[in-house]
Amino acid sequence: MLELGKYSGAILGSWGITLGLLGFLVVLTWVQARSAKRKHDEIEARRKAGEGTK
Amino acid sequence: MSAPNQRTRQARDKINWIWEWANPVKFMWFSGLVLPWLIGATVLVMGAGLVWGFFFTPEAVNFGSSVKIIYVHVPSAFMAISAWFMMVVASVIWLIRRHHVSALAAKAAAPVGTVFTLIALVTGALWGQPMWGTWWAWDPRLTSFLILFLFYLGYMALWAAIENPDTAADLTAVLAVVGSVFAILSRYAVNFWNQGLHQGASLSLDAEENVADVYWLPLVVAMGGFMLFFVTMIFIRTRAEIRLRRVHALELRERMADA
Amino acid sequence: MIALALRDLRLAIRAGGGFGLGLAFFLIVVTLVPFGVGPESDILARIAPGILWVGALLACLLSLDRIFQLDFEDGSLDLLATAPLPMEGTVAVKALAHWVTTGLPLVLAAPVLGVLLHLPAPGHLWMFITLLLGTPALSMIGAFGAALTVGLKRGGLLLSLLVLPLYVPTLIFGAEAATRAIDGFDNTGPLMMLAGITLASIALLPFAAAAALRINLR
Numbered sequence: 001m002l003e004l005g006k007y008s009g010a011i012l013g014s015w016g017i018t019l020g021l022l023g024f025l026v027v028l029t030w031v032q033a034r035s036a037k038r039k040h041d042e043i044e045a046r047r048k049a050g051e052g053t054k
Numbered sequence: 055m056s057a058p059n060q061r062t063r064q065a066r067d068k069i070n071w072i073w074e075w076a077n078p079v080k081f082m083w084f085s086g087l088v089l090p091w092l093i094g095a096t097v098l099v100m101g102a103g104l105v106w107g108f109f110f111t112p113e114a115v116n117f118g119s120s121v122k123i124i125y126v127h128v129p130s131a132f133m134a135i136s137a138w139f140m141m142v143v144a145s146v147i148w149l150i151r152r153h154h155v156s157a158l159a160a161k162a163a164a165p166v167g168t169v170f171t172l173i174a175l176v177t178g179a180l181w182g183q184p185m186w187g188t189w190w191a192w193d194p195r196l197t198s199f200l201i202l203f204l205f206y207l208g209y210m211a212l213w214a215a216i217e218n219p220d221t222a223a224d225l226t227a228v229l230a231v232v233g234s235v236f237a238i239l240s241r242y243a244v245n246f247w248n249q250g251l252h253q254g255a256s257l258s259l260d261a262e263e264n265v266a267d268v269y270w271l272p273l274v275v276a277m278g279g280f281m282l283f284f285v286t287m288i289f290i291r292t293r294a295e296i297r298l299r300r301v302h303a304l305e306l307r308e309r310m311a312d313a
Numbered sequence: 314m315i316a317l318a319l320r321d322l323r324l325a326i327r328a329g330g331g332f333g334l335g336l337a338f339f340l341i342v343v344t345l346v347p348f349g350v351g352p353e354s355d356i357l358a359r360i361a362p363g364i365l366w367v368g369a370l371l372a373c374l375l376s377l378d379r380i381f382q383l384d385f386e387d388g389s390l391d392l393l394a395t396a397p398l399p400m401e402g403t404v405a406v407k408a409l410a411h412w413v414t415t416g417l418p419l420v421l422a423a424p425v426l427g428v429l430l431h432l433p434a435p436g437h438l439w440m441f442i443t444l445l446l447g448t449p450a451l452s453m454i455g456a457f458g459a460a461l462t463v464g465l466k467r468g469g470l471l472l473s474l475l476v477l478p479l480y481v482p483t484l485i486f487g488a489e490a491a492t493r494a495i496d497g498f499d500n501t502g503p504l505m506m507l508a509g510i511t512l513a514s515i516a517l518l519p520f521a522a523a524a525a526l527r528i529n530l531r
Contacts (some may be wrong), residue, residue, distance in 0.1 A: 005113070007120035010184050011202070015108065016175040018126035021176075025169045029290055036294035036301070044306045205479040208471075212461065215471050224528045225461050229475065232457065232521050236479045239510070243482040246487060246503070 070193035078296045081155045085289045092286045100148065100279025103129075114269070123181045128273060129172035129280035131195075134202060137167030137284060141209070142234050145227035157223035157298065160230065160293030161213055166284055168206040175199050189196065194241075194248045201240045205233050220297055317398065317406045333435060335372040335415040336422055342368035354431040361430035362491035365440055368426075369419045374473050376415045377455040380407050381463040381526065390463075394530055395415055398511075400523035401526045405515070408456040416448030432495075439494040443507060447487040450511035454479045457518045460525035482508055 107125030114121035144160035147153060177194050183189055190196070212229055216222035346364050347357060384390040395402050423444050424437035432440065458476035462468035492502040 003119070005118050007118050007184050010120055010180045011122050014123045014126055017180075018130065018173050019238045021169050022270055023174050025130050025166065025287065028165075028289060029294075033290050033294040036297040039301045040297035043308075044302050046308075154354045164396070201478055201481060204474075207476060211474055213470055215462070221464070221528055221531065225525060227526070228521055228525050232518070233479070236482065239482045240478070240485075243485040243506070246506075247485045252476060281511055 077153055077155050078300075082293060082296060085293055087288055089286070092282065092289060096107075096279065096282040096286045099275060099282055103272055103276030103279045107276055111269055111272060120184060123177055124269070124273060125179060125276045127177040128176060129200065129277045130170045132277060133280050133284050134167055134170040134174050134199065137163050138171060138202065138206070138234070138237070140288075142168065142230050145230040148223055149227050149231075152224075154299070155296065157227065158295035159213065159292045160227070161223070162288050162295050163284075164206060164210045164213070166287045166291070168203065168210065170173060170280075170284075171199055171203045171206060174293060175203065192248060194245045197248065198241050201244070202237060205221075205237055209233070219302060228294045317332075317393075317403065319451070338375055339368050339372040339419055339422055340426065342359065342371060343429055344456070349355060352527050358431040358433055360431040361427055362440060362443075362495065363438060363488045364430060365423050365427060366444070366447075366488040366491070367485055369416075369444055369448065370484055372419055373415055373448065373451045373455055374476065376411065377459045377476065378462070378469050378472055380411050380456050380459045382459070385463045385486065385529070393531055400526055401519040404456055404460065404519040404522040404526070405453075408452045408502050408515075408519075411456065412449050412452035416444075416452050420444040420448055436491060436495045439491045439500075443504070444493045445488045446504070446511055447483050450483045450514045451480060451506075453514040453518050454483070457522040457525070460522035460529070463526065464529040467517075470492055483507065486510065 089294060104125060108122055113119045114260035141160045141163045144156045144163070148160065175196065177191075178199065179190050182191050182193065182196075209226055209229060212224050212226050215227060330420040343364065346360075346368075350360070352355060381390060381425055384393065394400060396403070398406075420441060423440045424432075427437050427440055458479070459473050461475060462472045465471065486503040486507040490500045490507055493503065
């Protein structure tokens with residue numbers, strides 16, 4: 001690792017929290033997007049099935 | 055209703071229904087095409103900027119190696135403001151032109167902007183800690199970001215509280231516009247409020263204005279990476295919002311058909 | 314327009330909740346602070362203007378949802394929307410009624426409550442002046458927030474979350490104006506800003522609030 005000196009706590013803390021929060025956002029977004037797609041495909045399938053019988 | 059009027063009405067309804075969906079459809083098509091490239095570009099540029107900034111920059115004169123914090127703090131702060139700005143523009147477009155994609159893009163941007171603001175706050179505070187000995191300082195910039203954070207929270211809370219999607223879009227758009235005026239006003243108020251204290255120790259980068267290329271270049275790359283990250287997130291989140299909106303509309307239709 | 318104002322005033326006073334509640338809350342906040350901070354007079358004197366301003370601000374929040382809620386629920390707001398008086402005028406009048414029943418009593422009470430906080434001598438006058446200049450802004454900004462949340466069942470907490478950040482500039486300039494005057498400095502800067510914010514709010518926010526009401530009445 002690099003020689004970070006006396007600021008190592010602040011530096012590692014900042015970078016850690018940044019990557020952590022961004023990572024959390026990415027995971028959250030991915031989960032939400034996947035759930036949205038699933039719901040969408042389900043209801044579209046239902047709608048198409050309904051229209052198919054008309 | 056007379057027959058010709060009825061036909062016109064039906065034709066217009068059909069067109070309107072398509073218009074309902076047309077813009078979102080185009081957006082879904084375009085975003086779907088572009089998304090893989092966006093993700094790739096984001097990973098590349100952001101990775102490059104961050105790795106360069108963290109591993110390959112020297113220690114600075116006054117800050118020591120804590121200068122490396124700028125590679126997460128500055129891009130986040132910049133994007134926190136940019137995200138709010140984009141939200142306001144998208145809100146105005148929605149109010150004037152009623153493009154649903156615009157309204158949903160604004161809604162999608164909010165959590166991203168909030169996270170950027172939070173990162174800017176935390177990294178800003180951590181950066182100041184070794185210098186001031188406190189975990190928080192009511193520095194004008196940090197304080198302004200704290201207020202911005204509250205505005206973001208209020209905006210998201212309003213979206214969540216209102217059932218009807220169009221009403222929510224309208225009200226949050228009005229809030230964004232009015233909020234922006236007060237946010238700018240607060241910036242000046244906070245500067246005024248804190249001008250007596252900590253004159254020199256403000257966490258501004260004014261000292262870094264003449265910063266050497268060795269720091270500046272990786273910073274530019276990192277900022278580009280964060281910008282790409284923002285755009286990628288917006289695309290993914292807006293796509294999800296569009297889908298959810300369609301789900302909401304179809305569920306409503308199902309419920310009415312069952313009734 | 315005057316009829317509307319009088320009607321709202323009568324309603325607010327009769328409802329009782331708005332009028333006395335704000336004052337009582339103000340008193341409670343001012344009483345709580347020494348319990349939290351300690352009774353030392355120099356500490357209290359130093360923070361008195363700020364505490365009085367924050368207390369007044371919070372007391373204003375209490376009766377905000379009342380501005381439109383009752384009329385919204387019983388349908389009078391729909392009627393007012395179609396009345397000859399433009400919605401913007403309705404909003405302005407209702408904000409005025411809120412100020413008369415909530416803000417004005419706070420303005421009058423502050424110098425008195427300042428005694429509890431060992432507010433230094435010129436402070437009483439300046440709290441009166443700054444609050445007089447600033448509370449109309451609080452009512453108007455609050456009316457805007459109330460217009461946004463009028464359709465919601467439990468909008469109270471959300472209303473506070475939306476409105477409090479909007480209150481920050483008024484709070485900063487109001488408290489600064491009072492504090493600087495007390496310390497013997499020139500306070501024209503913050504005083505002008507305070508007055509400016511109030512005037513601009515009164516002039517512009519009715520349009521935003523009316524827009525929000527129309528959206529909610531759809």
